[in-house]
Amino acid sequence: MKITLVSAAFLAATLSMNVSAGDNTSQANAVSQKQTQSMSQAQIININTSSIEQLARLKGIGESKAKAIVEYRESNGKFKKIDELVNVKGVGPKLVEKNRAILSL
Template identity: 50%
Template sequence: MKHTVITALFAAALLSLNINIAEAGTTNTKSAEVGVVQSQNQHQSININTASVKELVLLNGIGESKAKAIIDYRTSHGQFDSINDLAKVKGIGEKLVEKNKGVITL
């Protein structure tokens, strides 16, 4: 009886350890993917006058809806004259522009 209980506890501990290792591997993979995207963004410039939604979402803090708002603004008002003009787009403030200044081009 003691042997069965000890074996069951040992098996449960091993199973728990395997699950934690599997979850840790998933987290590390996701972290690595985010790191690669961030690293690419640091070396890749994005022209806000020509970028597509797919390209604009690579900017820090820009999701699909803000990317579409940038394109809508650009369509309605013409090309951006300066990077700071991006703050004129609804939902995008000066802080967001500052975060991305090293990546944004015209």
């Protein structure tokens, strides 16, 4: 009888550990899925081909700066480097750095 009680207690403890470990795993999976979704939502913006609306999605870039980027691109040709964005009036190095991860040529 003592062996049965000990076995039952051990079995219950083991099962509860597995359940809580499963909860942590599913929580970690949910966090990972959210991160993947937000990364895919942060779409890559090509500064040579994007529209005003697409450029306006960048951090710190509103419609007027987006228009300035398109006008600069039309007047001076395609950007050869992302850093050339600082040549656009109202766009500084800090703004470029904030967005660098999602900018492309």
